[in-house]
Amino acid sequence: MxxxxxxxxxxxxxxxxxxxxxxxxxxxxxxxxxxxxxxxxxxxxxxxxxxxxxxxxxxxxxxxxxxxxxxxxxxxxxxxxxxxxxxxxxxxxxxxxxxxxxxxxxxxxxxxxxxxxxxxxxxxxxxAIASFLPTVRGESVMLDLGANVGCDERNLVEFAFMGAAFARLSLGLAKPRVALLNIGTEDLKGNEAVRGAAQILRETPDLPFEFTGFVEGNGIAQGEADVIVSDGFAGNIALKTQEGTARLVSAYLAATFRRSIWSRLAYLLARPALQALRERLDPNRYNGGALLxxxxxxxxxxxxxxxxxxxxxxxxxxxxxxxxxxxxxxxxxxxxxxxxxxxxxxxxxxxxxx
Structure with missing residues (x-):
């Protein structure tokens, strides 16, 4: 070795x-x-x-x-x-x-x-900066997460290739599903850069990944794509939104279990499951952004x-x-x-x- x-x-x-x-x-x-x-x-x-x-x-x-x-x-x-x-x-x-x-x-x-x-x-x-995000299906890769505020279609295409290679090596996916983050899944939605990148990817033969088109923000956590491609502006907002939502859910759960004596008893019964959830969402599990x-x-x-x-x-x-x-x-x-x-x-x- x-x-x-x-x-x-x-x-x-x-x-x-x-x-x-x-x-x-x-x-x-x-x-x-x-x-x-x-x-x-x-x-x-x-x-x-x-x-x-x-x-x-x-x-x-x-x-x-x-x-x-x-x-x-x-x-x-x-x-x-x-x-x-x-x-x-x-x-x-x-x-x-x-x-x-x-x-x-x-x-x-x-x-x-x-x-x-x-x-x-x-x-x-x-x-571009790439990192992992937890999803209901496991983990996804997202990039760019803040290095480039504005991107053209060529940048997004390159991010798609880099993100797919990153997913193959880090997640062990033979042919990862790659999608462009957009405000809708229809072909006419999005700005010129996003639509142009989609067209290039659709017309490129023998891609080393499966290009699935567009994914909306609510599809990220659902695991609708293994690699989510975005400019750094939208990508950073999406990342911070997901981190904030995870903290919000944790705060709601803590407040709920403190509400009464019965809820405290329920917490004792649910503690193993909650501990597993806490470990699943632990940001340290997903720490590390690769500068690709x-x-x-x-x-x-x-x-x-x-x-x-x-x-x-x-x-x-x-x-x-x-x-x-x-x-x-x-x-x-x-x-x-x-x-x-x-x-x-x-x-x-x-x-x-x-």
């Missing part, structure tokens, strides 16, 4: 570096071939690594005393980020010292730094995640690296008509996860 090296921004996130080191140890149990290069303050990180038996013989620590702050603007991170833990992690991927990088730091800064150092892959105009479309693999973890959640983000990076994701995307995109890719524009702000 060939080793797989993952670069870790050990200083990014709300609970760094403790949670990140703990998450790496959990991930190593699942992927014994993993090796890690941690970038961070040696005085804080080294004792944590030594406290994890699974990490002692498979970890390298590169000291840096600087890090990108949570409120750093992407433009500032690009100018002043050199030498920070986030920058060095992405640089390790660029230089071939790691097959993937994982950070729980500032999302906008990570996207900017990753695009600056890795650039977009050939034949891809813009990168770059010349290298970078995964963004939620800044407030726990060790289990950070391990999930590392697992996404490992699955994509083991599946040779970047090469497969380029092979898939040969199926569509070539288009001149404009120079990549680093987004001013990215809002999906912090």
């Amino acid at each position: 060939s080793p797989l090296t993952v670069a870790i921004d050990a200083m990014g996130g709300d609970h760094a570096p403790d949670v990140l080191i703990g998450g790496a140890a959990i991930a190593r149990e699942r992927y014994p071939q993993l090796r890690f290069v941690f970038f961070g303050d040696a005085a804080k990180v080294e004792p944590l690594i030594k406290a994890q038996p699974l990490l002692i013989d498979c970890s390298e620590l590169v000291h840096t005393a600087t890090q990108i702050s949570p409120d750093e603007k992407p433009s500032v991170a690009m100018r002043r980020g050199k030498g920070t833990s986030m920058w060095l992690a992405c640089e390790a991927v660029r230089d071939g010292k790691a097959q993937a990088a994982v950070s729980a730091g500032n999302t906008g800064a990570l996207m900017a730094v990753a695009m600056l150092l890795l650039r977009t892959s050939p034949a891809i105009n813009r990168p 479309g770059l010349n290298g693999l970078v995964v963004k973890s939620h800044g407030g995640t726990n060790a289990v959640g950070f391990a999930a983000a590392i697992a996404i990076a490992a699955d994509l690296a083991l599946g040779n994701f970047t090469t497969k995307i380029l092979d898939d995109l040969k199926r569509i008509a070539p288009a001149t890719a404009p120079e990549a524009v680093v987004p001013a702000e990215v809002t999906v996860q912090s």
Whole structure:
């Protein structure tokens, strides 16, 4: 089993570096071939690594005393980020010292730094952020979740190919169902970009996925598609709406079971089922947004995640690296008509996860 090296921004996130080191140890149990290069303050990180038996013989620590702050603007991170833990992690991927990088730091800064150092892959105009969403049928992939506020039809088509490849590798789906997020399922609904992307996908022969047309917002949680494609504006709103709805349902359930002595007794009887529901909706299970479309693999973890959640983000990076994701995307995109890719524009702000 060939080793797989993952670069870790050990200083990014709300609970760094403790949670990140703990998450790496959990991930190593699942992927014994993993090796890690941690970038961070040696005085804080080294004792944590030594406290994890699974990490002692498979970890390298590169000291840096600087890090990108949570409120750093992407433009500032690009100018002043050199030498920070986030920058060095992405640089390790660029230089071939790691097959993937994982950070729980500032999302906008990570996207900017990753695009600056890795650039977009050939034949891809813009990168996109992809992550998992729980549905009644299991899990779905959704992209873009905030990297691109506005997209044209070509961008959406590329997102469809990237999302399908992501679903094949991460969810084990041979031919995922791909749909474009829209305000209706009829062919005439939606803006020009969405309708144009649908036409291109319908006319492309031998797609490596099943294009099912349009899906509305209420079809996301129903699992009507394995991959939901959208621009970053609508995608981010859909993601945050689903997260808020999950919290609303949890609050309603808690209030209902506190209403009377009888409802409290009912809670005792229902507690095992409620615990299963809580675990099913635990955001840490779905933690990790992959920055797809770059010349290298970078995964963004939620800044407030726990060790289990950070391990999930590392697992996404490992699955994509083991599946040779970047090469497969380029092979898939040969199926569509070539288009001149404009120079990549680093987004001013990215809002999906912090």
